[in-house]
Amino acid sequence: MANIVQFENVGLRYGTNPETLSDVSFTLQAGSFYFLTGTSGAGKTSLLKLLYLSQRPSRGVIRLFGEDAVTLPRSRLPGFRRRIGVVFQDFRLVPHLSAYDNIALPLRVAGMPEDEVDEPVREMLAWVGLNERAGARPPTLSGGEQQRIAIARAVITRPEILVADEPTGNVDPDMAERLLHLFASLNSLGTTVVVATHDLHLLSRIPAARMMRIDRGRLLDPTGALRFPPPGETPAP
Numbered sequence: 001m002a003n004i005v006q007f008e009n010v011g012l013r014y015g016t017n018p019e020t021l022s023d024v025s026f027t028l029q030a031g032s033f034y035f036l037t038g039t040s041g042a043g044k045t046s047l048l049k050l051l052y053l054s055q056r057p058s059r060g061v062i063r064l065f066g067e068d069a070v071t072l073p074r075s076r077l078p079g080f081r082r083r084i085g086v087v088f089q090d091f092r093l094v095p096h097l098s099a100y101d102n103i104a105l106p107l108r109v110a111g112m113p114e115d116e117v118d119e120p121v122r123e124m125l126a127w128v129g130l131n132e133r134a135g136a137r138p139p140t141l142s143g144g145e146q147q148r149i150a151i152a153r154a155v156i157t158r159p160e161i162l163v164a165d166e167p168t169g170n171v172d173p174d175m176a177e178r179l180l181h182l183f184a185s186l187n188s189l190g191t192t193v194v195v196a197t198h199d200l201h202l203l204s205r206i207p208a209a210r211m212m213r214i215d216r217g218r219l220l221d222p223t224g225a226l227r228f229p230p231p232g233e234t235p236a237p
């Protein structure tokens, strides 16, 4: 399988602080499912930000889709970003728009003619099981419902990579299972999925997933090639 993402000796420093990420090197293979784990503050969100190009590294090489993403001209950033769907830790839904319009937003921003928007949005609403909530605004939705709208919005443009930051952080175990099922079904269609979580129980739910562990800004499994559970290891309770 081709490498869709490649990090080489990447470092990230916020301002004059010590490095938040140091010497991070790994590759992600197209079509694989990855968990990124680590304690709070280890650097998971920071690493994901580099991956979806909302943050530039302080040093090192990042290649996305076979191209150097660090020196990418600004004019090409939107095109690259469209190939990466992001589910943010805090959802970032637009509160005054309905669930339907939140999901439709990326299509409209990309200039899709209005008469072509309805079908994919309805398809997404059905996929995440929220047909009945199409007209509801985010503040009236539960955490799990908002998360499913956020996932639908992230994938409606059929991105090649889906990045999700703690997607099960605010939901009960049943909903967490359901969300993971959505990610697994996307992955089975060929999308490369990267899920950051500190919930080790989730990891065993996707047996084929590979695991990357980060500790105080350093990646412990640089190849990202470990399957879960790694030989001789069991997840912490």
Ligand SMILES: Nc1ncnc2c1ncn2[C@@H]1O[C@H](COP(=O)(O)OP(=O)(O)OP(=O)(O)O)[C@@H](O)[C@H]1O
Pocket: 014, 017, 020, 038, 039, 040, 041, 042, 043, 044, 045, 046, 047, 198
């Ligand atoms: N914009 C920023 N400016 C300065 N420091 C930051 C910034 N963003 C993150 N940090 C610091 O970088 C470190 C890693 O943060 P990050 O959010 O990447 O960790 P995380 O593993 O995602 O944590 P959590 O699981 O709590 O979300 C933390 O010490 C944090 O305070």
